Amino acid sequence: MQAILDVSNDNIVITDGHGKVLKASPNCYSIYGMKTDELLGKNVDELERMDVFSPSVTKRVIEERKEVQLMQHTLTDRYVMATALPVFDDRGKIIRVISFSHDLTELRQIKEDYEELQSKMAYYESEIKELRDKEQNTNGIVLKSKEIHQVWQLIQRVAASDATVVFLGESGVGKNVFARAIHEKSIRSKEAFVEVNCGAIPETLFESEMFGYERGAFTGADQNGKPGLIELANKGTLFLDEVGELPLNLQAKLLKVIQEKKVTRIGGTEPKAIDFRIIASTNRDLKEMVEAGKFREDLYYRLNVVPITIPPLRERKDDLLYLFDYFLDMFNEKYETDKVLHASTIREMLEYSWPGNVRELENLMERLVITTESRMIYPDTLPFQRQHGFAQETMEEEVEQAEQAANLPEALEEVEIRWLKRAYRQYKTTYEMAKYLGISQSSVVRKLQKYKINS
Known part of the structure; x- marks a missing residue:
């Protein structure tokens, strides 16, 4: 023996x-x-x-x-x-x-390497298909879906002209990215692209920021005077972001400048001719604002020459895989990492509705690259609730279920079962479950057996 x-x-x-x-x-x-x-x-x-x-x-x-x-x-x-x-x-x-x-330690490592290889293969297949279809990725604009292709074709047609363009769409869809794309494809591309967030400048400072001021125009003014943002856009493009946030009294002054292409600094008397192109954007319904008396009708028609609606991310799911790839590569390079999305993480992200659109996706990808400890990014690192039947119960639901129990031990047992099931769905090993639940690994094993949660 x-x-x-x-x-x-x-x-x-x-x-x-x-x-x-x-x-x-x-x-x-x-x-x-x-x-x-x-x-x-x-x-x-x-x-x-x-x-x-x-x-x-x-x-x-x-x-x-x-x-x-x-x-x-x-x-x-x-x-x-x-x-x-x-x-x-x-x-x-x-x-x-x-x-x-x-x-099986080495075999486990091989399994993880295989999963990583599967994720990379999915990306490579997407890239090959993208090249085959002659699709483009320009400065973060992924051109995969039919909807975004139509937007891009319209942008290419209007870029060469000097027509005023207004981008419509939800916050975070990338209206400023498309606005800059028009500028870079126009004859003004070598001149300034001046972006003005109309909702961020206080009303009391808007005139001085937009039109500039002469020396000694008001207390605290620069002794040499200061050119406004409109002057800085001379020969270039003036991008009015969130133009729907402009107060009515300022809308009238802006309209005059757009019509006459002349600007007079505060404290000055001589108007100065300015050559600029206007591009605007808003997440508001300007037509409804006009009807409600919150937006000037004449300014609306001055801006609404070529309206372009950017569809939200939930309506162009075909772009998602390419956006995942683009932002993951961008932040891996920025932070000198080599993070990879697990296949199940990609599935979860594909089924998410992305209410914050591209901006939310970009911010999430940066967060995952920075905060994920392992090289592989697993679904449990995602902040949003999981879809297709994996949604976590809210605390209110747990309390409601517990209150229906006959006594305190039954209520505690009900809560314990829910937490165990949640951990069992989200984590791959009893060690990870134990860390999540704040108890020992052996306790996790005993409780899983007790409640017959795993087979």
Whole structure:
């Protein structure tokens, strides 16, 4: 028997019917971190509590009275496949349990590498298809979906002209990116592109910022005077972002400048001719604002020469994979990392509605690249609730369910089951579940068995 243990390539442990270790092969040290003489005489319950191996396959055999196979994590941070068989006497009593295990740590690493390769293959296939279809990715504008293709074709047609363009769409769809694209494709591309956020400039400062002022125009003014943003856009493009936020009294002054292409600084008397192109954007319905008396009708028609609506991200799902790739590459390069999205993470992100549009996606990708510890980005790092039946119950629902229980122990048990199920859905190992729940790994295993949450 000892000769077999000494020459075996497997890690063999033999216990009595109560889980007390009787014999163990010498190579157990490399896997379990304990020498043979340290294992002998100890019970598997004690060894499990010491995290020498977890969970105990021998313990399961004694409980179930049949052969058991499971994955173990060991004290040396190895992952092994353990198989154990019971030995019965003539009366059907377990007198020995023989277990043997194979180190699968390298196989686990191969599995992760394979999953990473699958993710990369998905990206490569997308890139090949994109090249085959002669699709473009210009300065963060992914041109995959039919909807965005139509927008891009319209932009290319109007870029060469000097027509006023107004971009319509929800916040975060990238209206400013498309506005800059028009400027860069126009004859004014070598001149200034001046972006003005109409909702960010206080009303009291708007005139001085937009039109500029002469020396000594008011208390605290620069002694040399200051050109306004409109002057700075001379020969170039003036982009009025969120133009729907402009107060009515300022709309009239802006309209005059747009019509006459002349600007008079505050404190000045001589108007100065300015040559600029107007591009505007808004997430408001300007037509409704005109009808409600909140936006000047004449300014509306002056701006609404070529309206271009940018569809929200939820209506152009075909762009998502390419946007994932674009922003992941961008932030990997920025932060000198090499993060990869797991296939299940990509599935979750594809099914999300993205209410914040491209801006939300960009911010999320930066967050994931910065905060994710491992190279592989798994779904549990996503901040939004999971879709297709995996949505987490809200705390209010948990409280409501618990209140329906007959007594306090039942209520606590109901909450405990919900938390365990949530952790079981989100994490891959009982160690990760334990960290999430704030309890020991062995407690997680016992509770999962108690409530029959895993099979």
